Amino acid sequence: MAKKITSPSNTLQLNFEKDSNKESVKRSELSGRIRLIVASFLFLTGILLFVAFISNFFMGVADQSEVERSTLDVIEGSDIPVKNLAGLLGAKIAHFFLFRTFGWSSVLLIPLFLLSALKVGYRKEIYSVDRLSWQVLFYVIWGSLVAGFLSYQLDLPHSLGGGVGFFLNEKLHQLIGYMSIFVILFAGLVFMILFYQLNPKPKAQPLADATQADEGAQAPLVPNAEDALFEEDLFDEDPSIHVDNDDLEKFRPIVPPLKLNADAEELDLDEELSTQEVPEAPVEDLTFTYKVAEVDPNAPVEEVEELTTETKANDLVAQFGLYDPTADLPKYQYPTLDLLKEYDVKNQTTQVTMDELKENKEKIVETLQYYGIGISKIEATIGPTVTLYEIVPKAGVRVSKITSLEDDLSLSLAAMGVRIIGQMPGKNTIGIEVANKNREMVPVRAVIGSEKFQKSNFDLPVTLGKTISNEIFVADLAKMPHLLMAGATGQGKSVGLNMLLTSLIYKKHPATLKFVLVDPKKVELSLFNKLERHFLACLPDSEEAIITDTKKVVSTLNSLCKEMDLRYDKLKDAGCRNIKEYNHKFINRRLNPNDHDFMPYIVLVIDELADLMLTAGKEVEHPIARLAQLARAIGIHLVVATQRPSVNVITGTIKANFPARLSFKVMSKIDSRTILDAGGADQLVGQGDMLLSMGSEVIRLQCAFVDTPEVEEICEFIGNQQGYASAYLLPEPDSEETGGQERGDMDLSNRDSFFDEAARLVVMHQQGSTSLIQRKLKLGYNRAGRLIDQLEAAGIVGSFGGSKARDVLVKSETELEEILRNL
Numbered sequence: 156m157a158k159k160i161t162s163p164s165n166t167l168q169l170n171f172e173k174d175s176n177k178e179s180v181k182r183s184e185l186s187g188r189i190r191l192i193v194a195s196f197l198f199l200t201g202i203l204l205f206v207a208f209i210s211n212f213f214m215g216v217a218d219q220s221e222v223e224r225s226t227l228d229v230i231e232g233s234d235i236p237v238k239n240l241a242g243l244l245g246a247k248i249a250h251f252f253l254f255r256t257f258g259w260s261s262v263l264l265i266p267l268f269l270l271s272a273l274k275v276g277y278r279k280e281i282y283s284v285d286r287l288s289w290q291v292l293f294y295v296i297w298g299s300l301v302a303g304f305l306s307y308q309l310d311l312p313h314s315l316g317g318g319v320g321f322f323l324n325e326k327l328h329q330l331i332g333y334m335s336i337f338v339i340l341f342a343g344l345v346f347m348i349l350f351y352q353l354n355p356k357p358k359a360q361p362l363a364d365a366t367q368a369d370e371g372a373q374a375p376l377v378p379n380a381e382d383a384l385f386e387e388d389l390f391d392e393d394p395s396i397h398v399d400n401d402d403l404e405k406f407r408p409i410v411p412p413l414k415l416n417a418d419a420e421e422l423d424l425d426e427e428l429s430t431q432e433v434p435e436a437p438v439e440d441l442t443f444t445y446k447v448a449e450v451d452p453n454a455p456v457e458e459v460e461e462l463t464t465e466t467k468a469n470d471l472v473a474q475f476g477l478y479d480p481t482a483d484l485p486k487y488q489y490p491t492l493d494l495l496k497e498y499d500v501k502n503q504t505t506q507v508t509m510d511e512l513k514e515n516k517e518k519i520v521e522t523l524q525y526y527g528i529g530i531s532k533i534e535a536t537i538g539p540t541v542t543l544y545e546i547v548p549k550a551g552v553r554v555s556k557i558t559s560l561e562d563d564l565s566l567s568l569a570a571m572g573v574r575i576i577g578q579m580p581g582k583n584t585i586g587i588e589v590a591n592k593n594r595e596m597v598p599v600r601a602v603i604g605s606e607k608f609q610k611s612n613f614d615l616p617v618t619l620g621k622t623i624s625n626e627i628f629v630a631d632l633a634k635m636p637h638l639l640m641a642g643a644t645g646q647g648k649s650v651g652l653n654m655l656l657t658s659l660i661y662k663k664h665p666a667t668l669k670f671v672l673v674d675p676k677k678v679e680l681s682l683f684n685k686l687e688r689h690f691l692a693c694l695p696d697s698e699e700a701i702i703t704d705t706k707k708v709v710s711t712l713n714s715l716c717k718e719m720d721l722r723y724d725k726l727k728d729a730g731c732r733n734i735k736e737y738n739h740k741f742i743n744r745r746l747n748p749n750d751h752d753f754m755p756y757i758v759l760v761i762d763e764l765a766d767l768m769l770t771a772g773k774e775v776e777h778p779i780a781r782l783a784q785l786a787r788a789i790g791i792h793l794v795v796a797t798q799r800p801s802v803n804v805i806t807g808t809i810k811a812n813f814p815a816r817l818s819f820k821v822m823s824k825i826d827s828r829t830i831l832d833a834g835g836a837d838q839l840v841g842q843g844d845m846l847l848s849m850g851s852e853v854i855r856l857q858c859a860f861v862d863t864p865e866v867e868e869i870c871e872f873i874g875n876q877q878g879y880a881s882a883y884l885l886p887e888p889d890s891e892e893t894g895g896q897e898r899g900d901m902d903l904s905n906r907d908s909f910f911d912e913a914a915r916l917v918v919m920h921q922q923g924s925t926s927l928i929q930r931k932l933k934l935g936y937n938r939a940g941r942l943i944d945q946l947e948a949a950g951i952v953g954s955f956g957g958s959k960a961r962d963v964l965v966k967s968e969t970e971l972e973e974i975l976r977n978l
Contacts, residue, residue, distance in 0.1 A: 186476055194276025201268030204252075207245030208262055211253060214238035258306075258317030260298030267291045278473060293346050300324065300339045308333075468745040478742045480666040480753040484689075487876060490661055494868040495600035495861075507537050507591050515568060515589055519544060522567040526560060528552050534584075538623035539595040540844050540857040541572060545584040554578060557585055561838075572840035580852060588623065588855060590840045597621050597843075599654065599861040603661055611662070614735070615756060615792065618658045619651065619817075620843065620859040628847075628856055632659070632758065632794075635815035635849065636787040641800035641830040642819025647843035648796055649679050651819065651858050652762065653866055655794060656683065659758065660869065665689040669883045671711060671759045675766040677703040682863065685870040688878030692757060692885055696926055700882045705770045710936040712778035713888035715759060715791060719782065721886060722789035725751055734790035755883070756790040764797040765804045776806060783812030800830040816848040819858075887926055888936075903978060906945055909934065911975055913942045914951050918971045923952035923961030949978060 239246035252261035267287055274284045296319075303320020305311055307328065316324070327335035481487065512535050520530050529549035536543040548557065558575045565573035568589055576586035597620050602608065605627045608618045613631035622628050632638065632655075642648040659668060669692040674680040680701055683691070691700040694707070694714055702711050722734075729746055731737040734754050740746050741753050759782070761767065767775045783793055795813070797804055800821060810829075818830045820839040827836035831848050839845065843858035907913075913928050920927060923946070929939035943961070946952045951974065953962035965971045 191276050194272040197268050197272035197275060201265050201272065203241055203245060204248065204261075204268065205265050207239060207241040207249040208253070208259075208265070210239040210241060210245060211249035253317060255318045257295050257299040257319050258302050258315050260295045260302065260320075261317070263291045263295050263298070278469070289350065293350075297339070297343050297346070301343075304336055304339060465745065468743060471744045475744075478744055478753070480738075480742070480755075481664050483879065484665060484877060487664060487689075488872075489664075490869045490872050492600055492604045494872055495603065495865050496598065497600055498596065498598040507542055507593070511592060512537075512542070515542070515544065515570075518567050519546070519564065519587060522560070522564055523548075523557065526556070526563075528557060532584075536624050537591075538625055538855075538857065539591075539597050539621050540840060541574075541588045541590050541623055541855065543623050544587045544589060545579060545582070546587065547584050554585060572838050572844065574835050574838045574855075576853075590844075594840075594842070595857075597857050597859045599657065599859045599865065602627055602859040603658060608658070608662075615659060615668070615758070616662050617655050618859070619654055619845075619847070620857045623855050623857075628854070630849075632792055633756070633787075633790075635792070637783050637793040637813050638795070638815045638817060639805065639810070639813035639830065640794065640796035640817045640819075641805070641821060641826070641836075642796075642798060642845070643822050644798050646819040646821075646839075646841045647845070647858050648798065648819050649762070650843060650861060651817070651845065652679070652760065652794070652796060653682070654859055654861050656760070657861055657866065657869060660686075660690065660873070663756075665878070666753070666755060668756050668758065671715065671757060671885070672701045673708055673711065673759070673761040673767075674701055674703050675705055675708075675763045679762050680760070682866045683870055685874030687882045688880070689873055689876070692883035695884050695887055696930060697882075705767060706935055706937070708767055709771055709774045709778070710888050711885070712775065712782070714885040715757070715786070716778050716781055717886045717888055718757070719786045719789055719791055722754060722791075723785075725754075726789060733788045754790055756792070759791065759793045761793070761795045764795050765799040765801075768804050768806075776808060780808045780812055783809065800826045802829060805829055814850065817845055818848075819843070819845045887924075903945060903948055906978070907938070907942050909938075909942060910945055914946055914949070914965075914971060914975065915968065917946060917952060917963055918965050918968055921963045921966075923963050927960075949974065 237243050237246045239249065241248070252264075253259060267284075270280070270282060270284050270287060274280050299316050299320035300323060301316070301320075303316025303322075303324040306315045306321055307324040324335060327338065331338065516533055516535065520533065523530055523546075529552065530546050531549050532547035534545045536545070546557075548554075554577055558577050561573060561575045564575070564587065565571075570590050570592075572588065572590035574588040576588065578584070579586045602618050602620060605618075607627045608616065608629050611629050613629070613633065615632035616629055617632050618627060618629045620628060638655075640648060640651060642651075656670065668690060670683070670686070670690050671692050672680045672683060684699075684701060687693075687700040693700040693702070694711060697707070702708055726732070726734075726737055729737055729740055729751060731740060734756070737746075737751075738754055741751055761779075764775075779793065779795070782791060786792070793813075795809075800818070816830050816832075818827065818836040818839075820841045821827050821830065821836045824834050824837050827834050830836060831846060831853065833848070833853065835853070836846055843860065845856050845858055847854045847856055909928075909932055913932060916928065916931055917923055923943065925936065925939045925943050928934060928942055929936055932939070934942070943952065947954060947961070951963070951965050951971070953964055955961065965974065
């Protein structure tokens, strides 16, 4: 018996034993049982159709009067006599398909159900079910049309083409007469050309031509000989020739003897096959059956390897089930609504009374009439914070004339926050927002617990509060894809950030989402410290997962840039365009876990950008802009907040890459235009009243109120559960990204005072690592990075090599001392 050959050049070594824990085995068994149940249902359906159709062919006339009864009669009349072997149900089904729909072409559904059952239950395909589905769909309809034409023109039985075929032919005949048959036949011809790819191609060479090749020529080599035997079209010319798997070993002259490595039992294909000639295959009197692999013989090697990989991936899924990224924390429990306060909204002061609505309406009409603007219609929509009055001006009134009266209306109504929207999107009305005298609080429990949020299937679902029409607002942060927030002190910006983080925590598992929290204020985001081993990500050797030291922010941003580059490399290697495609491939076990891993989404939250821009400037602006430009596709999204939306904080480079902007109340129209590119944020009433700009649309929202004790309860609930061993570790940033001068221009005469000590440390440990210098010498990351640059310029360490530590070029302390003396 031949020994199985394993070739490292075309065998994807997928090692998923580490995932085959008890939970995955149980899920796999359950999945197998469900597949068998579904397969049984499909098989019985196919048998039912077969019996029903055959019985109807012989005894359909006898059952005609019975199947015409109503559904109620059928349910009540269990004793109705029918001749159909499938009973009353079979008679009804046959009558429906044969007389009312597609006629006898419906018989094609039977093999579709039977082959589908075989594929679902045993993952085997005699014929491609996907391909058969399209054929059956077309031929059932097209066959009904052809049969309906014959039935209509020749007065044949109505069941030949069914009700659909007869009806369509009747309409076609009324439209184009007997030319309808040519239209039907042309539709069939187009389908056959497109589906079967009927195009002229050269005739395949007969077997005799192959055997008459020059003796010195080598036979074509088949990639992965064990998985694709006899993939050439050698036997297409003679259908009587068959090859049987049992006799296959006797007739394999096209594959030469292969030399195995005694230790690894693996085949060196490059060495062995390149030095051996392949003898020609005798073809006379071959009378045996054969099985051809479902691989196009003309396909390139890359496609053959891809098909082989997909087959192996399907086998792994069948054995172990889909990869479960949450398996490391199988007992993780999502936070419950009980952790959130339930406010008694009913006892709140009535929000807007009818007297207030009537009074505001009269003042709006009176003020506009004073300026010669007539109103034909006015409607009010009550929201939690403001009421929207939609007016329809009389013909001939300019919209700009109304929008210029914002201050006059505010004075007339004696109300804060009067804002004129102009034309309402998709309507012929003009919107005027007027703040309510009595505001309604929007509790976080009402928003998080809403059906709209709970059933949302966004990648990163966030809910911020309610719109002015009292609707729950839910958006996808992954589609934004980055959010820029601004607002004066005390206007609800920190509550808005807490609300965004809370909504993500309620919907995402720790395996699928990580936060990088930057909090220069040191107190705003400290509530989330307990989520370190679940949701937080940080640099290696960081003392705290939440970054509060401004000096470490640059290193964190550079580390995220490196994470972005590494992820793009993996996407390129996997042939994917974004994180969703990549994770889908990985879950379906189509990627090698030795080279790939599951990618969680990463959300970077910066609570105060103004302080970072003041202390770091360009060192912060450059990585933020780079992440905003490129990081969307690989699942890194930014939420950047500031209380000072001036042009020197929100620079043009940053602003251009944040299409989604959210503004709480600001102090001036200039700040409003800086953050939103439009006015209105200065007219907000504060306490969570905000404007969200997404593209050309500006939405007014009332932010839901999440109190500090509520956030603490949520973090406590999650923090007390089993977590990962540590926070999600970001890659060590490259010292090249920390700024500074080029190495070729570095002046070693101005070396750092720690240069000699750092050099001895690196040589002693034989590890050119920035973090080593930073940790041992207790230096900041930027200074440690400059020391590494100087050591490279001095020839002590090698150049940057990605995520690995630099090579140490000096191997002994004696050699090092000689270099230091020369310097």
